[in-house]
Structure formats: C-alpha cells, structure tokens
Amino acid sequence: MNPRQAHPGMDIWVRFIAGEGEGTEERESLASHLESCSRCTKDTEFLQNLQRARRVPKWVAPPTELSSAARRRPQGATLPPAPTQPRNVRWAPADVRGGVSTASASRMVSRMFPQAELGIVAIPPEASGEWRIEGRVWLREADARAIQVLLVHDDHVIASTEVFDGGYFELEDVVGSGWSLELHLPTGETLRLEDPDA
Amino acid sequence: MSGASQPLRDSTGTLRSPRPTTNRQVSNRATPPVCSQCPSALPVPLTRPKRLPSTEELSDQKLLGQCADGDERSWTLLVARYENLVYSEALKVGLNEEDAGDVFQQVWLELHRSLPRIRNATGLPRWLIVATRRLSYKVAARGRRMVPSITREMVDPASLPDEELQDVETRMRLEQALDELGGSCAELLRMLFLQPKKQSYEDISDRTGLAIGSIGPTRSRCLLRLRKILEAIS
Incomplete structure (x- = not known):
C-alpha cells in the first residue's frame, strides 16, 4: 500500500x-x-x-387496486391504547352442566366486579387452529356507551368488537400462545383475561 | 476522471414491464422490472419521484405517531413504504395471488387497529411479517388450502428466523436511504448492489452512459453519500 x-x-x-x-x-x-x-x-x-x-428475495408489488385501497386509511373507531393497569381475571374449567360448552378444554369466566359482570367462554382451537371466545358483559350501572372487546397478542390487536350492556359477542381467530382478551369498559377500567393455556 | 462528473443517462419511460397482461409488477423499490427486449435482461430504468420527504420526516416512529393521530398522508406513506414487503411475504410463504391479496388487506386493517399500542417503531418490519405469516396461516386454514409450506408454527411470532428478519430490515433501511439519495447515484447503486444477479461494468456502462473507468470512482462517491444517510437513519 x-x-x-x-x-x-x-x-x-x-x-x-x-x-x-x-x-x-x-x-x-x-x-x-x-x-x-x-x-x-x-x-x-x-x-x-x-x-x-441482495440476499432478500425479489419483492413483488401488490396489484394496483389492492395498493390503492390499502393506502386509503381504514375507517372505524380508534381503539384504546394498551391499558396501564388492567385488572386480571382468571379462567376456570367450563361448566358443561349448563350446556355452555361441550369442549373439554374450554375455559369460562363467570364473575361479578364493581363495574360489570362477565360470562365468557373460551374454546381452544381444533382443526382450524382458531380460538373462539364468546360471552356477555353486563354493566352494573346503566351506560349507553359500548364496551370494546379486544383479542390481543403482544402489540397486535388480532380482532376487536363492540358490545353494549348485556349484549352477546363472539370473536374467532387464529392467535398464538400468550394472547389476552381485554374488555375496555365505558368507565375506563380494563378487565383482562389471559390465554388459559399459556 | 472526466467521466466522473458525467450525468447518468435519463431513460425514463423507455421500457415497459414484460407482463402487460397483469397489473402486478415487480417492485420499483426493491428490484426493478426486467426488460424482455434487452439483450441481457437489464432492469427497466426507474422513474424517480420528484422529491421525497427527508428520512427524518419519514421515520417510522413519526409516521406511526401521526397515523395514530388520524393523519391520512402518513398512513399513505407508511403503506407505500411496506406494501411490497407485505405482499411479497404472503406470496413467499406459498399463498396464491388471490389469497395473498386477502392477507395483504387484512394486515393493514390489523395495523390500523393496533396503532395505539405499537411501542417499538423500529420493529415495524418484524411486526408486519409476523402479522402476514399468521394471517397467511389463517387464510389457508379457513380456505382448507393444502399449502405444505404453511404450518401452524407460523402463528407463533418466535418462529420467525432472526437472520431472515435482519436481512429484511437491512434491505428496508437501504431502500429508505436510496430513496433519499435519489437520482443517478441511487440508480447506480441499485444496479450494483440490489440486482439479484451481478451486473457487469459493460452492462452498467451501457445503461448509465458512464465510461467503464469512471464507474468505480462514481460508485465510491455515491457509497459515501449513502453511508451518511444510513448513519442518520440508524
């Protein structure tokens, strides 16, 4: 040199x-x-x-109509951020006597809190690999605002729905081990149920 | 060297995608379309945007924050940055174009739902790949598609190989830096470093109008500029 x-x-x-x-x-x-x-x-x-x-395989652009649709911001309610202090709720083995579920590994929650009463069943995946979570939430004090129900894994909101006082909800989705179900009450409190198998 | 200051030839619009029957085309960010009429399958010259906002203005962190605040333009920029990655990942795991399209749409809906809780903006490529793989499994399972490469473990974020992810992140940062670099420098570096097959100096000279002897010095200057931008991004 x-x-x-x-x-x-x-x-x-x-x-x-x-x-x-x-x-x-x-x-x-x-x-x-x-x-x-x-x-x-x-x-x-x-x-x-x-x-x-250079090792990354060739990237392919999506079809124009898909791209255009995705670039328009989806409409819909803004979901709440991750709760800072959720109240964790424990599942129990499902009570099959009432005919709530026949799946042996199902879990259920039936509890009363100062703000709400829950009746929720979680049915683990079978062939489809999808969890099914269904139930009702009753508010202790009448409130016309919706309860937001979120199926969450890490910082992914896998699915969400809104339900009003006493209404029925159902979420069905593929989600990895360690998920949680969050119930965001109109009062601002969050109840969280964690993956019973995790 | 005199050739060093010679501008690269502007050949915008001279060639067309080799697949006119479909509106899908090879990404203009990752790998340019290939010209079927050229003697050695040279990439189509790229049409560069007039000027992209600076890297700082376009950082994932800022875009995500602005998207969470409801900003339309930031959403559009964010999707534009990552749409090729998402769609390609869905195809890569083995889905057909129709199912990959379904997954593509669902990933953006999931991102929109998740905006308020994504804390680590630097991990956005990983976030998108994790969502794409899980949703690919879901679409395949719901449609009862028998795709051997799609397995249940794709639902688990930990199944994503770190090395693959690092390569993707490196590529994303590089694409971002090249967008900011722009112009003839970016075009030259894409030819030299992002083509799957190595380009010969003769091919590059033909494409760019640079004398073969000035490709090296020009490349050096462009690399130094690129590195500065990459350091700023990192």
Missing part, C-alpha cells in the same frame, strides 16, 4: 469484499490493515450490509 492508501478508499474495499485479488500481496496487505483499523472496519461492515441486502 502506498502512503495515499493509508486508508484505502471505498472502491478498494468494494473489490476486497467481492473477493478480488485472492492470494495477492495487495489483498494480504489490505487484510492486515483491516485488522487494526476501526475506520476501515466500518467501511467494510457497511459494504457487507449492502451485500446482505
């Missing part, structure tokens, strides 16, 4: 990363320089990242 190449230029490193000059003295000199030069190590890491990007 001559003095002007105290820090070889980007073009030299491009050829180096591409494996050019295998076995030559120049390449050995570059490799030796690289071992002790953090600046050039950054250069080569940057170039290796470029090479890495």
